[in-house]
Amino acid sequence: MGWLGPEEWQAVLLSLRVSLVATLVALPLGLAVAWALARGRFRGHALLSALVHTPLVLPPVVTGYLLLLAFNPSAPLGAMMESLGLPLAFRWTGAALAAAVMAFPLMVRPIRLAFENVDPALEETAGTLGASRLRVFLTVTLPLSRTGIIAGVVLAFAKAMGEFGATITFVANIPGETRTVPSAIYAFLQVPGGDAAAWRLVLVALVLSLGAVVVSELLTRRAAR
């Protein structure tokens, strides 16, 4: 990809890293929440569902601002993360957190649907064959939900690649640290003569997003068969 300049290349690599980390961090929690929403019967079920979906409807800038309030170095949570050696504000790790929060609802939804589609009778049967609840989950529920899980991961990754509003509010737009592809496009459009670089990144973003949606669509169709 010799046609990308070093700054553009840096933004692409950073976006990939941020999105990958965001997806991997969100996945275990996403599985747990999807499971709770699909099979759990507990107080606060509706509240949890609403909370998970909030980032979908909240203005991204609000989400970013709330993250900044919680994780700036002088806030208790931010200070704690700092002392753990994982500062978030104005760091790429913060960009990953913002991307994870924004991508979370998109990840949970297909996984939850996949869990709901697993026949409880099969889980029950596995139990009578001596499988503990954990083993039932690992050997019956998870494998039977795999297409939904992959779809959720792909969607979350694509969303993370495109995240802009919450990211720029929470971690600003620092080249090499927090300047992801969308932030870079925004930055290039602010300077005279940056259009060409912006266009190249737009192309990259288009290819990645379209690819993710196509993959997700193919997996969903395979699951429906």
Place this chain on the structure above:
Amino acid sequence: MSGVLDIAIGHRFGPDGPALDVAFTAPPGVTALFGRSGAGKTSIVRAVAGLLKPDVARIVVGERVLCDSTKGLWVPVHRRRTGYVFQEPRLFPHRDVLGNILYGAPGRSLSQDDEAIVDMLGLRDLLRRNPATLSGGEAQRVAIARALVSRPDMLLMDEPLASLDSTRKAQILPYLERLRAEARVPILYVSHDISEVARLADTLVVLDRGTSMAAGPAVDLLADPALARHIGALNTGAVLSARLSRADAGDGLSEIDLNGVRMLVPQVAARPGAALRLRIPATDVMLAATRPEGLSALNVLPVRIVAVEDGRGPGVMVQLELADTTEGPVRLLSRITRRSARALDIRAGASAFAILKTVSVAPAAIGGAVLTPSGAPLSADGTVP
């Protein structure tokens, strides 16, 4: 490994829902839970498996207490070692047949015992198949093998044949008969099909609206005229143990021996001496006060009337005992109209003649785990016309 299954359950489904209140003992062998739908059969099996938590219950298999509500003891489903065969096969679609069979035996491959199970159920050629490609009967056989390979302390079979058509049923029944002969654990078998029960059950528990009306040896209960009301007059019939005395008695008939009394039935493909189970529906037995002459029926047997049970409707159920037996008693049931009973003066203690049309022994009614000396299965009903 083998043990007696002791069951006492009290449960109410919701404040105004139906109640379940049963207590019975299932000795080794097949214990059939028989009753109409809604009688509580499945709930009992689910409680034994730990899938339903009754309000009060004490369930013990051999020495192991599975639940005791007075002590707050509850063994979770996966530690109960129950082999549960459901109405539907419930095979795991993401595993092949072998993967399904080995699910309850994690970390091991087929042992010698397992190989025997695979062969007994005729699954040798199906091991690498995807469950979706199996027929209903094949899938249910895989489900039975899967339950057996998990090495259960008991086998729970909840109408395992209900989802199959009669052809497939007939194909799978011989496998269940072999299982009955070879399994060393108690088997709880839920059914609402009396011919299945008659063919398989050693012990019978008759359920009606959540309570057990009777429990005991199947041969005795099925011949009990007092139970006809719960079993249904058309379902009532004696189940008899017989031996094949002559396989070829001419004209496509076989002669069987009922404790010394000889009877002709359609030809049975088994060796002389083989044990047979025979069901004779009460509606297929006629009575005569004197020995009838010039009758087309081949089996006319002198009997003694044991009891006459008046039922609802026009019929009465008559319990008979064969008069010429040399060993233990053999009891039959006959359903006749109340008017005939009065006309013939049928009452306890009287002598009469039972008339059984040979053809009244239907193919499915002849059964029994019949094993040839080589150990190969031989279906007793295989060649009945």
